[in-house]
Amino acid sequence: MKHSRRAADAAESSATAAEQSVVETRRSSDAAERSAVAAEETLGDQRREAAERRQAEEEANRPRAKLHIEHRDKAVWELINHGTAAAENVRCLDAPGARDEWPADLSLAAGDVYAFMMAGSMQERVPSVLRVVWDGQDEPVLLRVPPRSS
Structure with missing residues (x-):
């Protein structure tokens, strides 16, 4: 047991x-x-x-387009693409006024330069900023217009 x-x-x-x-x-x-x-x-x-x-x-x-404005001579300015991509169909949203009309199909490859004219008057000065858009850049980019060099 x-x-x-x-x-x-x-x-x-x-x-x-x-x-x-x-x-x-x-x-x-x-x-x-x-x-x-x-x-x-x-x-x-x-x-x-x-x-x-x-x-x-x-x-x-x-790659991106990077646009700048530079003064070349007298009333001639340059829109320059310092970026690594083309800016296709560049449009300025500001009325021409003091500047000449840009072509409707303005395109700038990387490194390209587009010369244009802007001339101020007593009624209308050369603008200090231009608002620009291009294909793929729908929000306006503000491009500072540098003062004229002497």
């Missing part, structure tokens, strides 16, 4: 240990699953951030 009691106690202890082992295994499995989910989310965040960085770098390195 003593042996059967010990055997019963041992069986009960073994069953309790097996139950605890199952509980621990479930806890470990749940923790591993949470860890895997967290790792997937982190990897997803890293991929998204890398894609955003790559997109920002591509945008920053994208």
